[in-house]
Amino acid sequence: MAELSKANTRRPGHLRLEGEVVGLSFRMQARLEAQFTELAAQCGLSAVQAKVLLQLPAGGATTMQALAGQxxxxxxxxxxxxxxxxxxxAVRRQPHPEDRRVKRVELTDDGRRMREAFWEKLTNRSGPLGRLNSRELISLRALLATAMRDPAG
Incomplete structure (x- = not known):
């Protein structure tokens, strides 16, 4: 079965179809990014600021380097x-306890409230995927999870 699937991916028709899906994925990503940016602005944040707030751990700190990597x-x-x-x-910086040259970033109480307010806006509003019914969303989620699975294991 895996050999058959691998053989299908080499066919020109399959590659063309894959290209169409990639193109649609990029267009969907652009729409999702636009919605994200708009909702961040409604909360007084830039898109990057909103991403930082969402990425920071709720009850701890992370280094600037780790945050940049994430x-x-x-x-x-x-x-x-x-x-x-x-x-x-929204955040505070503190020196790392073991290496004072390294700065750690953590959310403040205000930062947690800002993050929660943004997350509420983001998750309680229909966006570009709102045209899909629940069954279609479940199928899309499964397909995306399969496509994103690490081929190495």
């Missing part, structure tokens, strides 16, 4: 984003 963002550019969040009272 967001796939350049650490030097992240400094300005965290500066702005700190000036808003």
């Amino acid at each position: 967001l796939q963002y350049d650490a030097s550019n992240l400094t300005g984003v965290v500066d702005r969040l700190e000036s808003m009272g």
Whole structure:
């Protein structure tokens, strides 16, 4: 069965279909990003600031370097984003207990409230996927999970 599936992926028709799906995926991602950006703005945040708030652990701290890696963002550019969040009272930076050259970032109580307010807006509003019924969403979720599965195991 795996051999048959592998053989199908080499056919020109399959590759063309895969290309169409990739194109649609990029268009959907653009729509989702636009919605994310709009909702962040409604909360007084940039999209990157909202992503930082969502990425920070609820009850702990993470290093700037780890945060940059998780967001796939350049650490030097992240400094300005965290500066702005700190000036808003959403995060605080502290030296790492074992290496004072390393800065750790953590949410403040205000930052947790901001994150919760943004998450509420994000998850309680129908977006581009709102045209799909529950059965279709379940199927799409399963297909995406299969496509994202690590082929190595």
